[in-house]
Amino acid sequence: MLDPYKIREDFPILKRKINNHPLIYFDSAATSQKPRQVIEVIKEFYEKHNANVHRGVHTLSQEASELYENAHEEVAEFINADGVKEIIFVRGTTEAINLVAYAWGLRNLKGEDEVLVTLMEHHSNIVPWEMLSKINGFQVKYVEVNHGETLNYEAFEDAISNRTKIVCFSHVSNVTGVVNDVKRIAKTAHDYGALTLVDGAQSVPHLPVNVKDLDVDFLAFSGHKMLGPTGIGVLYGKREVLEEMEPFHGGGEMIREVSFNSVTRRCSISWNDLPWKFEAGTPNICGGIGLMEAIRYLRRIGMENVRAHEEMLTEYTMQRMQECRKVKIYGPRDASVKCGIIPFNVDGLSSHDVALFLDNYGIMVRSGFHCAQPLHEIFKLKSSVRVSFYIYNTREEIDRFVEVLKEIERF
Amino acid sequence: MGIFEDYVARIEEACGEERDFIVVFKYDKKGEVIAKILEKARIEKSISRVIFELTFRNVSFRLYGTGKAIFRNLKDKDELKNVLSDLLL
Numbered sequence: 001m002l003d004p005y006k007i008r009e010d011f012p013i014l015k016r017k018i019n020n021h022p023l024i025y026f027d028s029a030a031t032s033q034k035p036r037q038v039i040e041v042i043k044e045f046y047e048k049h050n051a052n053v054h055r056g057v058h059t060l061s062q063e064a065s066e067l068y069e070n071a072h073e074e075v076a077e078f079i080n081a082d083g084v085k086e087i088i089f090v091r092g093t094t095e096a097i098n099l100v101a102y103a104w105g106l107r108n109l110k111g112e113d114e115v116l117v118t119l120m121e122h123h124s125n126i127v128p129w130e131m132l133s134k135i136n137g138f139q140v141k142y143v144e145v146n147h148g149e150t151l152n153y154e155a156f157e158d159a160i161s162n163r164t165k166i167v168c169f170s171h172v173s174n175v176t177g178v179v180n181d182v183k184r185i186a187k188t189a190h191d192y193g194a195l196t197l198v199d200g201a202q203s204v205p206h207l208p209v210n211v212k213d214l215d216v217d218f219l220a221f222s223g224h225k226m227l228g229p230t231g232i233g234v235l236y237g238k239r240e241v242l243e244e245m246e247p248f249h250g251g252g253e254m255i256r257e258v259s260f261n262s263v264t265r266r267c268s269i270s271w272n273d274l275p276w277k278f279e280a281g282t283p284n285i286c287g288g289i290g291l292m293e294a295i296r297y298l299r300r301i302g303m304e305n306v307r308a309h310e311e312m313l314t315e316y317t318m319q320r321m322q323e324c325r326k327v328k329i330y331g332p333r334d335a336s337v338k339c340g341i342i343p344f345n346v347d348g349l350s351s352h353d354v355a356l357f358l359d360n361y362g363i364m365v366r367s368g369f370h371c372a373q374p375l376h377e378i379f380k381l382k383s384s385v386r387v388s389f390y391i392y393n394t395r396e397e398i399d400r401f402v403e404v405l406k407e408i409e410r411f
Numbered sequence: 412m413g414i415f416e417d418y419v420a421r422i423e424e425a426c427g428e429e430r431d432f433i434v435v436f437k438y439d440k441k442g443e444v445i446a447k448i449l450e451k452a453r454i455e456k457s458i459s460r461v462i463f464e465l466t467f468r469n470v471s472f473r474l475y476g477t478g479k480a481i482f483r484n485l486k487d488k489d490e491l492k493n494v495l496s497d498l499l500l
Contacts, residue, residue: 019477350483352425352433353462356475360461368426383426411458 001312002305004394010035010297011392021362024397029174029202029341029388030366031224034294038227041293045286053285054253054276068285071292072275075234078295079219080210085239085274089288092233093201094124096220097168099235099278100197101128103248106136109165113138116159116167116194119378120145122174123371125199129168143169145378149332151180157188164194171203171219175372175386176331177314177341179203182214190215195241201225205390206310206339208303217241223287228294232287235278242274251280306391310340313389313398317342320402326409330379340389343370346408351383354408361404414499415492418444422488425481432482432491441478448474448498470494 008014011033016023025033045067051060053068072084081087090096109115115129119142129140141164144155151169160167167189172179186196197218203209204219205226211219218241223232237245247254254277256270271277298306315335321327326347332338346354355367366386369376376383387401418440425431436444452465452474463474472482485491 350431350481352431352481353473356433356473356477356479356481357462359479360475360477407458408462411456411462411464 002301002309002391004309004392007035007301008392008394010037012036012039014392018362018364019360024361024363024393024400026387026389026393026397026401027364027366028205028225028390028393029370029386031230032205032227032390033392034227034229035297037297038229038290038293042229042286042290045289050286052282064285067289067292068283071288074292074295075236078299079204079236080212081236082212082239086211086236086242088235088237088242088275088278089283090220090233090235090278091231091284092222092224093122093199093220094233096218096233096235097125097197097199098128099248100166100218100220100237101132103245103278104195104241105129105132105166107246109133109138110136111138112163113165114161114163115140116143116156116164116169116189117141118143118145118151118156118169118180119374120151120173120175120178121168121170121372121374122199122201123373125168125170125197126374138165139163142374145375147378149176149330150178150337151185153181153184156185160188160192160194162192164189164192166195166197168197168199170199170201171209172200172206172339172341173331173372173375174202174341175343175370175375175384177202177338177388178332179207179338182216186215202339202341205298205306206303207307211236223291223294226291226294227297228291229287232284232291234291239274242278245278247271247277247280249278249280253283254278254280301391307339309391310389311335313393313395314338314340314342316395317387317389317398317401320398321405323402324405324409327405330381330384340393341386342388343384343386345381345384346405349408349411351385354385357408357411358401358404361400363401363404413496415496418499419495422491424488430483432485432488434480434482434491434495436478436480438478444478444499445474445476448480451498467494467498 049063051064053065072087075087144152146152189196195217198216200219200221204221219236224230330343351367368383420437421435423433452467455464457463461476474480
């Protein structure tokens with residue numbers, strides 16, 4: 001088991017007081033806090049190695065390029081990809097999904113084709129497909145969830161057909177924390193010849209993820225939810241699928257050659273190798289290096305230990321919250337089928353009221369739809385409060401949280 | 412600067428089916444803001460100066476000791492600004 005008290009020493013922000021109370025950060029599903037190792041590597045990059053990558057022969061450019069390429073390698077090892085050619089750095093999960101939608105979907109989806117999406121998705125895995133369907137005219141079909149809790153696998157298996165070209169779903173729900181059976185969905189999708197796109201924003205930071213074992217075609221995740229900086233994320237794609245795809249953005253870095261033909265008076269262009277074909281322009285070099293350090297930090301702890309710690313916290317929280325008579329928890333009560341996310345409401349108060357009340361005591365939680373309005377509509381909820389945990393949270397923080405919840409119930 | 416700009420740092424239209432307006436008052440003026448509002452609005456209930464449920468001209472809202480407030484059932488931001496301007500005058 002990991003020691004959260006030792007880990008907390010690495011997170012300077014956790015020493016802060018908010019409204020004269022020690023900071024309790026229960027909003028890691030929105031973004032995680034950053035350890036000093038990540039903060040220092042960012043500082044060191046700008047102080048010692050800053051230069052553009054793949055652009056110069058000088059020493060600094062070589063150093064920056066090596067660090068940036070090492071970052072791709074670190075990510076590949078972390079999720080067991082087949083090397084850096086399968087690792088594309090993007091701004092975050094949203095951009096990764098949009099990359100697939102526009103670079104793959106724009107050329108491969110039309111007419112009677114169908115895209116299957118679940119109703120537990122974050123808006124970032126719904127909106128790009130709806131937008132694209134308005135251009136290309138294919139159908140977006142939605143897979144039901146069981147009373148807003150787990151994915152309805154039977155409904156998925158009924159909905160999929162030979163018209164399905166891609167199945168898009170989250171590994172872990174950002175509202176309930178439910179862990180979906182990726183292997184089962186991927187196998188069914190492949191049986192029908194469809195690709196799979198997994199939103200790993202809430203899974204890759206919290207549990208061991210092995211893309212070969214899961215057998216997914218695309219996996220999208222964000223650096224900032226896993227101790228890294230904002231503005232950096234990853235699209236994993238199977239090499240053979242990425243090789244077939246045209247680029248997403250055009251510009252520098254993603255080309256091998258741009259040659260002007262004086263007869264046709266047009267430029268002929270050839271693409272760079274993977275993954276650079278999909279990384280147009282100057283990338284977020286420092287973000288990539290920060291993400292590498294974040295992954296090294298997580299690997300030292302061990303993802304099995306991360307998962308076990310969060311399961312323990314989730315179970316303890318749900319058990320303690322039962323002491324609150326006006327609190328209603330949504331989603332499964334079994335901590336072993338979910339990650340460290342608990343949505344709830346307090347009878348008679350809006351989610352924002354609860355969040356502001358907790359804020360008064362230095363407890364940071366999320367309120368609203370959490371960018372998943374369809375799932376809230378299934379729950380028949382106007383909004384919800386969400387607590388979400390990470391490696392630095394403790395049982396003592398949960399005790400304090402429950403104490404404050406009991407205080408708010410008096411209102 | 413008007414009264415509104417003097418005291419209000421930010422207004423957020425909260426996400427969720429309830430289209431609440433969350434008003435964040437300027438941090439260095441929160442004590443003054445809370446005093447002004449409590450003088451003008453009727454206190455319906457409160458918990459140890461952490462949260463106040465208040466009514467002002469048939470508009471009900473909640474004020475927090477941290478210098479934030481939630482207004483609901485208002486038509487739009489203009490109506491909110493009018494209410495706030497009168498409360499903070």
